[in-house]
Every structure is written in structure tokens, then in C-alpha cells.
Amino acid sequence: MEDMRKPIPVEEAISRVWERRPNGATDDIPITDVDNRRLSDDIFASHSVPSFPKSPYDGFALRSADTTEAGRNHSVSFKVVEHIGAGELPQKQLHEGEATRIMTGAKIPDGADCIAMFEICQTYTDNGQSYMSMTRTMESGQNIIEEGSEVAKGDLLIPRGTMINPGVKAVLATFGYSDVKVSRKPVVGIIATGTELLDVDEDLEPGKIRNSNAYMIASQIKRVGADYRYFGKLEDNLEESYDMVSKALAEVDMLITTGGVSVGDFDFMPAIYDKLEADVLFNKVAMRPGSVTTAAVSGDTLLYGLSGNPSACYVGFELFVRPILQHQLASQKPFLKRIKAVLGTDFPKPNPFTRFVRSYITYHNGSVHALPSGIDKSNVVTSLANADALTVLPGGTRGFKNGDDVEVLLLDDREGQREF
Amino acid sequence: MEDMRKPIPVEEAISRVWERRPNGATDDIPITDVDNRRLSDDIFASHSVPSFPKSPYDGFALRSADTTEAGRNHSVSFKVVEHIGAGELPQKQLHEGEATRIMTGAKIPDGADCIAMFEICQTYTDNGQSYMSMTRTMESGQNIIEEGSEVAKGDLLIPRGTMINPGVKAVLATFGYSDVKVSRKPVVGIIATGTELLDVDEDLEPGKIRNSNAYMIASQIKRVGADYRYFGKLEDNLEESYDMVSKALAEVDMLITTGGVSVGDFDFMPAIYDKLEADVLFNKVAMRPGSVTTAAVSGDTLLYGLSGNPSACYVGFELFVRPILQHQLASQKPFLKRIKAVLGTDFPKPNPFTRFVRSYITYHNGSVHALPSGIDKSNVVTSLANADALTVLPGGTRGFKNGDDVEVLLLDDREGQREF
Known part of the structure; x- marks a missing residue:
């Protein structure tokens, strides 16, 4: 009846699944x-x-050499020989005393070596011919964006594994990537276990609760960028359950079961691992919540037995499943970003196990604070709803105080980090 | 030729569109x-x-009164009358000297007032009957999770406007929300302008660039949680352009054009606003980049003329479009979250206009640092790709130094704030 499983440290557990990560x-x-x-x-x-020298302003392209005589009391005049908009190409080469009216982004005409902004130019017409005059001198290269001055052909722009945000998409469009090679979404199977579970659309019955874990994990899978497939609830029968798990394993890239992993008489996930001849990587972790998390490998497929307790299930996913999915999705920083923060409350009781406290981050005058999102009992159910971080309280013989420096793992961060 | 538009402060521009926000x-x-x-x-x-008193552990439910005589040298025995798993209901009321074997999460049987964990119990069988004995005393209520101790019926769990993350979804499932009322995604029309624009799958031609803004804005719209509809490029002809804009206006909740709003000779968005008899809210803002941003209202529909410059277009969207969409999406904190940070580089040149510098956030020992993502010239194109924040450098007569305290607007944050 007693639980003879030996808890291993969180880092060791992560390392054991990481070694079995599929590409x-x-x-x-x-x-x-x-x-x-x-x-x-x-x-x-x-x-x-730019792929051609271009103008940063609306103005006149001209030869700087023609402005040497210009000054406050001496204007120099130019014959306006052409008028080009952005996307139009200059047709005429500029000669001495000639200027081209040019719009922002347009290509600099041959012969010109600078742009005078409209603001410093006077325009006039004489006998139907347009002219421009100015009283300032210009330097060669002034107001010209040179070809290749922003990016050289062949430059590495965005590294593999980057998540595509609006800015990345703009870069892809700029360089003509009309089709883009992206990581394929792994498909994660979900199976719920527990005879106490009702479906979300069923009326509450005495002794039962609704199945929230399957919905929550589906959402966690989607947050990482993967897809899920829900296989339903396990039957309360070893043989049928075994069949369901082995069938699911054959159809997905990874399988998650929730519940059925503690030492209760009705928890038969351990028997299913045996029958599958799965390689159990660990079945107890020195952490709270989620100590009864199990990970196993059947064939080449990772099989997680997460706790039936919602918070333990949530934390188990973020610590042990998310980095593997991020790796499959080509992320080069697959682990949750870990930053330092100031703890916003007391945790007076020591705990031998490392705690991962559902928390939210606030910023005060440039410093980061972490406050548990489920500190009050009345918040137990909503603590996961408000959480955007997990505060890490290392196991040991002391408690923690408001104002202590702690580390937090960011849940909504899209960048991650290379190591746990 | 000169631009006679009068720039207004950013706050004033935001306030003018905010007043015209649709629900x-x-x-x-x-x-x-x-x-x-x-x-x-x-x-x-x-x-x-919980909706019933339940057990937090695997153990035995019993009457605490029956343990008064227990002690290190005196064990008390219980007849095990029933065995219930999570989701099973106790059928038997407990009487003196009786215990029920109970699994985590299961309902406490009538008559019992505490749970003894397996770890402190010895089990044995006598004549086919199960018994349990223990040497500790128990208190009434010990290890029992009382009905309603986490949430009372009718409690407000999650406020309107909250974005649904895995934790929120778990709450919805727990409380039987099989259908959920969510804000409808507004549809934002996009029209690109500029004869210099090539489609993303076209080969580069001299004097032309590919249309990246339409793709970028589509992605910014999706990041907020809205939908987009791309109407293509505006013709280089006022009449046809007017027809396209008015047709698009009739089919969307909001319309964005990019380019065509500066003072170049080929920019005729202002003429289209005139012809639409649109109420122009502003057409110049005291900011960099994006000073030529225009906002107008035609009928009840907001019509934005964002700059053709990618960075200006990006910033214009985040400042003026995003809060309106967030409001339509029921967010109660529609503005970009603004936090304090330490500036990571020098901006020696003063600028009369407020600058919004594309930046990324790093954390050092609990404090937040902001570093421009496009500080080197070679990063101009990729500065938007790396940006997760905009550093706000107020306009004025001084520059800014590495180490200065600045404010930053967070782009990937999902929470926001109530005011700009």
C-alpha cells in the first residue's frame, strides 16, 4: 500500500526525458x-x-558639385529634367545644372550624388520649363541610402527555430519567401483517466467532478504551437485501457494520460506501462505539485503520465512536456525562460521538495515581482487562470519571506532559453 | 509642396481615435x-x-471519536465496511468502530469526520473480514476538504475581457461551460498603396520593393486576436482607388491603408478622404517613426492611413489601431502595458518628437533592461523581427544615455493596461 517509489530531482527528471527527445x-x-x-x-x-541607391525623402536629386557656389546670398538654379515617383525608374542621366524631382524610396538617377529635401528648395517655371533653386551647398552622398547599406546579400537574417511574429513575417515578405519552411506541428494524444470524471456538458453528480485536465492540456499543447488529439476517457478495466493506450500510441507523436498514476487501488497506469514493456524514465519527482508524474518511452514514443490534480498536471506539462515539444518545433531555446524576481509574499513552511508556485509577474519601477496567483484558498480554482509564471522555491529546511530573491519561469514568454 | 499639416501629440491622437471606438x-x-x-x-x-466533502489522500475515513484511546502502545481497530474509489459514492454510513477505505478525491461517507492516511494504518484480515488498526488519535475535520472551501457557488471567477489561456479553459471546463460567450473577431480590411510594390512571389525589379507591410499588418491584426481581409493594391488612379476604398469600407469593421499618406506627388489618400467626406481625426502626429499617420472616420468606420515605411507602419498600428481592436474584443485593459526599464544604449541626439524605438527586453538580476533591436544600421530590416517592446523616448531638447530610466511598451504582453 505504501508508495515505494524513489523521488528524483527535477533537473534529473528533465534530463531523462530530454535524452529521449525525438526530432x-x-x-x-x-x-x-x-x-x-x-x-x-x-x-x-x-x-x-536597398537593392538600389534610393532617396529617403521627397526632394530633388542633383550633382553636389553644382552647389559649390550656393550661399545665403547666392542661389543656384537647376533645370528639372524629370519627375519620378517611388517604383518609377529614372530614365535620364543628370548633367551639369540639372535636377530630377524624386519621391521617397525612388531610385537615384545616374549622375546624381545627393538629394536636396523639398523644404530647402524653391520651384518656379519659366517658359513652360520647371526649375528649382536653392541657397545651400550639398555634399556627395548626402541623403542617399546606398545599395546594400542595410543588408548585404547572403546575410543571415533570422535563425532557425525563431517563432514568426509580425516583424519576422515582414522580413520574409521583403525577401520574397512566398513559401516558408516551418517546423511541423507534432500531434500529442490526450487520454483522461478517472471514473470520477464527467464530461464538460454533463450535469454535476455527487462524488464526481468535470474533466478539466483534458481541456487544459489541449490548451497548453496549443500554446506551445503543437496539435492535440483527444482519445477520450480510459475505461475502468485494464485490458480495454491497455488496448486504448496502445492504439493511441500508434497514431500520435507523443501521448499524455492524466490521472491514474498515484498509489490508489484504482490507478492502473503502472500496469499498462508494464504490459507495454515501456521504459519507465521516472515515476516520482522531488517537486510540489506533481510529485507523482511519470514519463516512459514505448518504442520511440514518449508517454507521460501526468497527475490527475489540475495544478500538478499543469506544472508537469510545463516542466517535462513543453521543452520536448519546443525541440520538435525546432526551437533553439526550448526551456522556459527563467528570470530573477522579488517574492511578494511569505512561504514560512519549509518543504523538502522543490515547489513550483503558480504566480503572476508585476513590474515596479524597473524591477520584477512575483506574487502567487493562488495564495488565498478561495483562489485555488482560479490560480491557474491568472498564472503567467511559476515561482521556483528550492526544497530544503527553510521557508521564504516577502522580499526574498527568487527565480521564476515565464509561461507566456515566446523566446525561452537554452538550458533548464 | 511643403507639408502644412500640424502635428499633434501622441496622447491627443490616441484620444481622438479612442473617442470614436466602436463596440x-x-x-x-x-x-x-x-x-x-x-x-x-x-x-x-x-x-x-468541492461540491461535496472529499478526501485529499488515499486512506481510511473514520469517526475521530473512535481514536481517543489510541496511543504509541495502544492501537485501535476498525472494521473496514466499504471500499470506494474516486467517482464512486459511499453507500454505507459509518458506525462506531467502522472505517471506509477511500481514494483521493472521493466523497466522505456519512458518519465519518476525518481521514487517516494509509501511511499511518496497518491492515489485516480476520476470517475473511478486512480490518485496519492505528496508534494515533485524530481530530474532527482532519484531512477533510469541506464542501465549498475553495469556491462558493456564485463567486466571480474570471472577469469579462480576459484572454482564455490554459488555466482559464480549465476553469470553464470545471464549471460546465461547454459553450462559451467570447468577443467576436472584428474584421480589418487591408489595402496597400504604392506603385513601387511587388508581390511577395514576384522577382525583384530595379526601383521596386516587395510589399511587406500588408503581410506584417495581417500578422499584427492576428496577434491582437482579430481577423483580416486583404483587398490588394490600390490602382495608381484616383477614381478606381476611391471605388476600391469605398467598397472595402462597406465590408469590414475597420480599414487600414499603408502608404500614400506623405506629401509626395503620387500620394492621393488625402483626396480619397475628401471624396469620402470622411472626418479626418488627425493626419500628422509628433512622433518618430510614423509622423504621417492619418486616422479618419467614414460613416461609423475607422479608416487608418498608416505610413508606407515598415517601421512607421508597425508603430502606427500598435499605438492607434491595437487599442481600438482590443476594446472591440472586450479587453478591459486595451492599451499596451507600459513598464519602467533601464535603457541599454545611448541616444545622444535630441528629437523634438517622441520616439518609439523598436526594442527587446532583457532581465538582469530582477531588473528590466531595454535594448534597441535595430541599433546597428545592418539591423534595420530585422529590427522589427526582434522587437518585443517599444522604448518611449519623450521629445525634447536632450538625448538619452545608457543607464537612463525609460518607459517601454510591451508588444507580446497579453494583459495590457487601462490607460495609455
Whole structure:
């Protein structure tokens, strides 16, 4: 009846699943669909930027040599020989005393070596011919954005594994990536266990609770950028349950069960691992919540037995499942970003196990504070709803005080870090 | 030729569009589809949690009064009359000297007032009858999670406007929200202008650039949680352009054009506003980049003329469009979250206009630092790709130094704040 499992440290547990991480695949998709996907290849500049010398302003292109005589009391005049908009190409080469009216972003005409902004130019017409005069001298290269001054052809622009945000998408469009190679979404199977579970649309019955874990995990899977497949609830029967798990394993990249992993008489996930001849990587972790988390490998497929307790299930996913999915999705920083913060409350009781406290981050005058999102009993249910971080309280013989320096793991961060 | 428009402060520009914000609508969708949508209604507890007194452990339910005589040298024995798993209901009321074997989460049988964990119990069988003995005393209520101790029926759980993350979804499932009222996604029209624009799948030509703004804005719209519709490029002809804009206006909740708003000879958005008899709210803002941003209202529909310059377009969207969409999406904190940070570089040149510098946030020992993502010239193109914040450098007569305290607006934050 007693639990003879030996808890291992969190770092050791993460390292054991990490060693069995599968690699991901690649999809080729149109640029319209790339939001929030991760690049599976490095993105290089297919051309220099700008790809031609261009004007940063609306103004006149001219030869700086023609302005040497200009001064407060001496204006120099130019014959306006052409008028080009952005996207139009200059047709005429400039000669001495000639200027081209030019719009922002347009290509500099041959012969010109500077741009005078409209603001310093006077325009006039004489006999139907346009002229421009100015009283300032210009330097060669002034107000010209040189070809390749922003990006050289072949430059690495965005590294593999980056999640595509609006700025990344702009870069992809600029360089003509109409189709983009992104990491394929792994498909994660979900199976709920527990005879006490009602479906979300069922009326509450005495002794029962609704199945919230399956919905929560589906959402956690989607937050990482993967897809899920829900196989339903396990039957209360070892043989049928075994069949369901082995069938699911064959159809997904990874399988998660929730519940059925503690030492209760009705928890038979351990028997299923045995029957599958799965390699159990760990079945107890020195952490709160989530100490009864199990990870196993069947064939090449990772099989997680997360706790039936919602908070333990949530934390188990974020610590042990998320980094593996991020790796399959080509992220080069697959682990939750860990930053320092100031603890906003007391945790007077020591705990031998490392605690991961559901928390939210606030900022005060440039410093980061972490406050538990479920500190009051009345918040137990909503503590996961408000959490955007997990505060890490290392196990040991002391408690923690308001104002202590602690580390927090950021849940909504999209960048991550290389190591746990 | 000179630009006679009068720049207004950023705050004033935001306030002018904010006054014309439309309200949003509501959709009723299944819980499986709610990720990243925003709740359009407050969510209340449809029942107490737990909805019955339950056991936090695997153990034995018993009457504490029966343990008074227990001690290190005196064990008390109980007849085990029933065995219930989580989700099973106790059928038998406990009488003196009786215990029920109970699993974590199961309902406490009538008559019992405490739970003894397996770890402190010895079990044995006598003549086919199960017994349990223990040497400790128990108190009434010990290890019992009382009905309603976590949530009382009718409690406000999650306020309207909250974005649905995995934790919120778990709450919705727990309380039986199989269908969820969420804010309807507004549809934002996008029209690109500029004869210099090539489509993303076209080969580069001299004097031309690819249209990156339309893709970027589509992605910014999706990041907020709205939908977009791309109408293509405006023709280089006032009449056809006017027709396209007025047709688009009739089909969307909001319309964005990019480019065509500066003072260049080929920019005719101002003429289109005139012809639409649109109420122009502003057409120049004292900011960099994006000073030529225009906002207008035609009928009840907001019509934005964002700059054709990618950075200006990006910033214009985040400052002037995003809060309006967030409001339509029922967010109660529609403005970008603004926090204090330490500036990570020098900006020696003063600027009369407020600058919004594309930046990324780093954390050092609990303090927040902001570093421009496009500080080197070579980063101009990728500065938007790396940006997760905008550093606000107020306009004035002084520059800024590495180490200065500055404010930053967070772009990837999902919470926001109530005021700009």
C-alpha cells in the first residue's frame, strides 16, 4: 500500500526525458499561414537592401558639385529634367545644372550624388520649363541610402527555430519567401483517466467532478504551437485501457494520460506501462505539485503520465512536456525562460521538495515581482487562470519571506532559453 | 509642396481615435475552440468547489471519536465496511468502530469526520473480514476538504475581457461551460498603396520593393486576436482607388491603408478622404517613426492611413489601431502595458518628437533592461523581427544615455493596461 517509489530531482527528471527527445519534421507553407509557426531553416537575405541607391525623402536629386557656389546670398538654379515617383525608374542621366524631382524610396538617377529635401528648395517655371533653386551647398552622398547599406546579400537574417511574429513575417515578405519552411506541428494524444470524471456538458453528480485536465492540456499543447488529439476517457478495466493506450500510441507523436498514476487501488497506469514493456524514465519527482508524474518511452514514443490534480498536471506539462515539444518545433531555446524576481509574499513552511508556485509577474519601477496567483484558498480554482509564471522555491529546511530573491519561469514568454 | 499639416501629440491622437471606438459583438462557441479568444461575459461559479466533502489522500475515513484511546502502545481497530474509489459514492454510513477505505478525491461517507492516511494504518484480515488498526488519535475535520472551501457557488471567477489561456479553459471546463460567450473577431480590411510594390512571389525589379507591410499588418491584426481581409493594391488612379476604398469600407469593421499618406506627388489618400467626406481625426502626429499617420472616420468606420515605411507602419498600428481592436474584443485593459526599464544604449541626439524605438527586453538580476533591436544600421530590416517592446523616448531638447530610466511598451504582453 505504501508508495515505494524513489523521488528524483527535477533537473534529473528533465534530463531523462530530454535524452529521449525525438526530432521534428518540416512543412512548406504559404506566407499567409505562417503566424506563430517556427522557422525550420535559417533565413538569409536573397538580395541586398536597398537593392538600389534610393532617396529617403521627397526632394530633388542633383550633382553636389553644382552647389559649390550656393550661399545665403547666392542661389543656384537647376533645370528639372524629370519627375519620378517611388517604383518609377529614372530614365535620364543628370548633367551639369540639372535636377530630377524624386519621391521617397525612388531610385537615384545616374549622375546624381545627393538629394536636396523639398523644404530647402524653391520651384518656379519659366517658359513652360520647371526649375528649382536653392541657397545651400550639398555634399556627395548626402541623403542617399546606398545599395546594400542595410543588408548585404547572403546575410543571415533570422535563425532557425525563431517563432514568426509580425516583424519576422515582414522580413520574409521583403525577401520574397512566398513559401516558408516551418517546423511541423507534432500531434500529442490526450487520454483522461478517472471514473470520477464527467464530461464538460454533463450535469454535476455527487462524488464526481468535470474533466478539466483534458481541456487544459489541449490548451497548453496549443500554446506551445503543437496539435492535440483527444482519445477520450480510459475505461475502468485494464485490458480495454491497455488496448486504448496502445492504439493511441500508434497514431500520435507523443501521448499524455492524466490521472491514474498515484498509489490508489484504482490507478492502473503502472500496469499498462508494464504490459507495454515501456521504459519507465521516472515515476516520482522531488517537486510540489506533481510529485507523482511519470514519463516512459514505448518504442520511440514518449508517454507521460501526468497527475490527475489540475495544478500538478499543469506544472508537469510545463516542466517535462513543453521543452520536448519546443525541440520538435525546432526551437533553439526550448526551456522556459527563467528570470530573477522579488517574492511578494511569505512561504514560512519549509518543504523538502522543490515547489513550483503558480504566480503572476508585476513590474515596479524597473524591477520584477512575483506574487502567487493562488495564495488565498478561495483562489485555488482560479490560480491557474491568472498564472503567467511559476515561482521556483528550492526544497530544503527553510521557508521564504516577502522580499526574498527568487527565480521564476515565464509561461507566456515566446523566446525561452537554452538550458533548464 | 511643403507639408502644412500640424502635428499633434501622441496622447491627443490616441484620444481622438479612442473617442470614436466602436463596440464589439459576441460569439457563442464550443469550449474546444476558445483558446486565445476573450470572454465577453463574466464567468461565475455554477456550483461550489468541492461540491461535496472529499478526501485529499488515499486512506481510511473514520469517526475521530473512535481514536481517543489510541496511543504509541495502544492501537485501535476498525472494521473496514466499504471500499470506494474516486467517482464512486459511499453507500454505507459509518458506525462506531467502522472505517471506509477511500481514494483521493472521493466523497466522505456519512458518519465519518476525518481521514487517516494509509501511511499511518496497518491492515489485516480476520476470517475473511478486512480490518485496519492505528496508534494515533485524530481530530474532527482532519484531512477533510469541506464542501465549498475553495469556491462558493456564485463567486466571480474570471472577469469579462480576459484572454482564455490554459488555466482559464480549465476553469470553464470545471464549471460546465461547454459553450462559451467570447468577443467576436472584428474584421480589418487591408489595402496597400504604392506603385513601387511587388508581390511577395514576384522577382525583384530595379526601383521596386516587395510589399511587406500588408503581410506584417495581417500578422499584427492576428496577434491582437482579430481577423483580416486583404483587398490588394490600390490602382495608381484616383477614381478606381476611391471605388476600391469605398467598397472595402462597406465590408469590414475597420480599414487600414499603408502608404500614400506623405506629401509626395503620387500620394492621393488625402483626396480619397475628401471624396469620402470622411472626418479626418488627425493626419500628422509628433512622433518618430510614423509622423504621417492619418486616422479618419467614414460613416461609423475607422479608416487608418498608416505610413508606407515598415517601421512607421508597425508603430502606427500598435499605438492607434491595437487599442481600438482590443476594446472591440472586450479587453478591459486595451492599451499596451507600459513598464519602467533601464535603457541599454545611448541616444545622444535630441528629437523634438517622441520616439518609439523598436526594442527587446532583457532581465538582469530582477531588473528590466531595454535594448534597441535595430541599433546597428545592418539591423534595420530585422529590427522589427526582434522587437518585443517599444522604448518611449519623450521629445525634447536632450538625448538619452545608457543607464537612463525609460518607459517601454510591451508588444507580446497579453494583459495590457487601462490607460495609455
